[in-house]
Amino acid sequence: MREFSIEQVKITDPFWCRYMKLIRQEMLPYQWQVLNDQADIVIEKERDAAHIPSEKSHAIENFKIAAGLAAGEHYGMVFQDSDVYKWLEAVAYSLQQSYDAALQELADGVIDLIAQAQESDGYLNTYFTVAAPERKFKRLYQSHELYCAGHYIEAAVAYYEAVHNKKALASARALADCIVAAFGAGPGKIKGYDGHEEIELALLRLYEVTSEEKYLECSRFFLYERGQDPEFFKKQVAADPDKSVLIEGMEGFSTSYYQVHKPVLEQETAEGHAVRVVYLCTSMAKLAFLKHDEKMLAACRRLWKNIVTKRMYITGAIGSTVTGEAFTADYDLPNDTMYGETCASIGLIFFAHAMLQNESKGEYGDVMEKALYNTVISGMALDGKHFFYVNPLEVVPECSKKDPGKSHIKLTRPAWFGCSCCPPNLARLLMSLNSYVYTVRDTTIYANLYMTGKAEFNLGDHKVAIEQQTQYPWDGEIHFTVMAEGNNSFGLGLRIPAWAASYHLMVNGELCLTAPVDGFVVLHRRWRTGDEISLELDMEARLWAANPKVREDVDRVAVQRGPIVYCIEGVDNGADLHLIRLNEAAEFHYGFAAEKFGGAGLLTVAAEKAVGKKEWGESLYQPAVSIEYQPVELHLIPYYCWANRGENEMLVWLHKK
């Protein structure tokens, strides 16, 4: 019997279609303009740092120069190429969902350009080809060569799958072959890896489409070699006659920044640059699945647990410090100096998705949902043309402006960044969201995410379709309709989110009392066309607390309704949001505002605000006196909607009365 698998998933959900339409109609054309330096925009540095380039993208021009089609110098970050690759990958998903001949022609041209920039041995990287050919693979801790290669491979595979462009796949294979030839344990090969993980998961993706074992083995080599010699990078630098750095400001970073402080199987905690960690974990989880590698899976579980139980914000953001865009310590989750990079939460979704291939646990879906509905879509403005790199939970405009240590906490979404990894990453995730909705394991279909759409599955020798119908994330009712023929014995797993205080499950009108196991209720039966499942999740807005070990959230609460975390903004609630006090017994009033934020569910609640007593006057410190409060009506908006109405204060963790 053939294994069960997903045939295709089509999203028709109003919430997500708005995003996908925005990306197709606005973001992809806009990003193409930016990559070609044709957009009339201000490119911002993601934080105050002299070395970050911000004049232009130059990304397409770099390819033209490398291809010999234009004269000039390389400009931008050493990993500038990856912006093009991620855009291309998003285009691939877009074409797969809704064909567009002009867009394909444009993308075909990009593939041609990339192939022209590629060297005869398969090597591909415009910075090294144009500016430093003698330094190839010699400074891997900063070079991002394999990182860029990985993004091209992912893009090319996606593009091949979307429109069967064989040139894309061929050039990706040539690039992978160049890497396979250069790296490994054998004589004359580099026994090392890239400072920024990405190639590992890309090679596994290439293996999935080509079935070439060498790609899987190369990925496996990178993963197992990583951290075996924590001094590998240092030794490479010592051996490099050229002492100039490729990226400034990284000299002081420790081995854990790159996750090379110890072998990956021995890593117990998520350390260093957050995006790197979750990209690493994604490839570890994929390899564990493909090779039934139990040790690797155990390492993934450990790192997952460390992240989600000790180092993740309630919005699914990760990365507690701007210095190194990194994890710090357990329960260290400052709200106003944090990083919470959009890319890191995207990577956390990759990791969760890869773990769901290994084992069906609702917590992977819960975190995927948390990151998606909060941090990830916070990463873009409602216009689809402005983006956050950093997604803080507490913002005071004056501090961002006047504290250079908070220069990364932007007040509104910039049009583009000097290091612009996040905007195209957002595009490729949201345009491929259909692949995250379901996971099929053995004979069970698991619904990870809830959104209106239709999915088709191969069940051995025949097919089954499942339709979801829901007003999620605003409404907790999700209806499933099964359309099947033939022998339809399969399990249908429904994730019961940990945030739901209760739920109600009906199958063909009858109450179903099957208990959830590991966060999924799995219904095993012989299904017939027209079978109806109705899941109703309790969507009442509730107050959430952080573990008492989180210093920054002591005596504070966050408001969550369904998967949506809420925040308050100054524009609705006045200045000094820290003076607002929420009663634990507060009753929330919910209403859907079709005309606001492209349609969003809003909350109001009665609260209190400390009165600025007159006796404070000009004094900074006084003997403690009891504080007086006055009642206020608090207006909460979904976190992802913040900063769409100009600069103002924002707060997620509200003080308790």
Next chain:
Amino acid sequence: MREFSIEQVKITDPFWCRYMKLIRQEMLPYQWQVLNDQADIVIEKERDAAHIPSEKSHAIENFKIAAGLAAGEHYGMVFQDSDVYKWLEAVAYSLQQSYDAALQELADGVIDLIAQAQESDGYLNTYFTVAAPERKFKRLYQSHELYCAGHYIEAAVAYYEAVHNKKALASARALADCIVAAFGAGPGKIKGYDGHEEIELALLRLYEVTSEEKYLECSRFFLYERGQDPEFFKKQVAADPDKSVLIEGMEGFSTSYYQVHKPVLEQETAEGHAVRVVYLCTSMAKLAFLKHDEKMLAACRRLWKNIVTKRMYITGAIGSTVTGEAFTADYDLPNDTMYGETCASIGLIFFAHAMLQNESKGEYGDVMEKALYNTVISGMALDGKHFFYVNPLEVVPECSKKDPGKSHIKLTRPAWFGCSCCPPNLARLLMSLNSYVYTVRDTTIYANLYMTGKAEFNLGDHKVAIEQQTQYPWDGEIHFTVMAEGNNSFGLGLRIPAWAASYHLMVNGELCLTAPVDGFVVLHRRWRTGDEISLELDMEARLWAANPKVREDVDRVAVQRGPIVYCIEGVDNGADLHLIRLNEAAEFHYGFAAEKFGGAGLLTVAAEKAVGKKEWGESLYQPAVSIEYQPVELHLIPYYCWANRGENEMLVWLHKK
């Protein structure tokens, strides 16, 4: 009639004599070893930054090389010379108080060495003489040339005053003359100033001892020129053919970092590097006094008010961010990422002292006392050989270790720093503490600080002595005895600290009800030998709150008893100090522990601690539940005593129940 003036002040106070003895016996010999690279210590970087030198001090060796007495290269920061100057200044004060022939011989030798390193035109700076003679005065925003010159002038004047070493004064004058010749509004002169203020106040000090108007005028030029052209530094850099930086990592700093964003008379708020601001303000206040410059005095009052009512920690620390060691925004006073440099609080004392020359307001004395008893002496360990650069109000060891953004928050005091401005600055302040105790204005003697000792004043044609006797800061009783002869009509001003809830003043056994004006009770009368004044300040430990606009201190209280701010440490109170709750009605128990921290007043109080509920288990977020508390006895120690018992948690702002 001659003006009233201070003749001499001798401190015999047990609290302060312990420090002065420690400095004389331990710190000065130790620092001399360090400056000569003879101490077997680990020199630490004040924060993680690749560019900070930390191999050795090399400061004396730099002078030997510049003097032609040794071969080699300059090593260390571009302002390394100033470490020697500040040490020399402390030695001068030490000799003035207690003569030591061997120490004078050593210091005489240092003066000789410095004079040998000085160029024939008076120019003095070992970095530029040895490493970059062609770059003199060409890159003032980073060069610290005038900053170092200022420190030498201050040291030389102090040394001249202490032991009448004319060579010291002569070389200081030669250096000042070199600066007077190079800078000014005239043709061929540099119309600019140093990036780091210090020369301004040093020239005024030199003016006071030489009465040479040119030094005062040069200082006045620097002050009035500052910020007239905010682009001055940028223009200098553009004109400099050598593009290499003198200090790495400063490229991104804005004009306000250097207080050159606008003319000083127009500066309304304290902006940029905190030490620079208070050094600038000190010279502005001194100039205002010397020149009766009302506009300058008004500017000083504005900046003072901004600092102490909006940008100062309750410990008298200033500087809210490590990035630029700088002020940020009004009421932005984070406790765990702050800077609070020891030197900045020392400079705040300079500023307060200079303001007391202009006008007798108790708040200047209050802030002087606050900074002195808390942040400044927190800057050194009980052994006199370990020092803090940064003085935070909240410390969690794991965060300092694992968050590179908190690498400046040290857990114990290092032996020395790569940039070691603070240790010798501490020495020179504490060894000259006698000059801060009293201010004489017109016919009134103001007691700014309370400590046991004897002071002599010139009252026109005769003298008066005043003896203070107190167990301050542990006891609130201060006895004054007047010893006078002749016509003794003068005012005696006693500062009534703002922290004192009440006070009781007796003159010769009779209750005195004179009301304080601007924080001073001034007793005008004809004094006789044997007159006794007894001031009793209410020393009850009290809870203090921060202005509600300070986000970080919301729902928190600090404990202060007399001038001493208290903190709690993990070693006394267990882990997770943020879970401790203090009741507003809490009663404190005070006891003096002679055997602890070299003798210190300690507090205990009944409090509560949140119980780590079992149901939290491994979860990071849960629906909010009410928290359970259990009673604990809280042990508080003076803030300045923290981190003397190994690495552990520390907290000043306690959470309120």
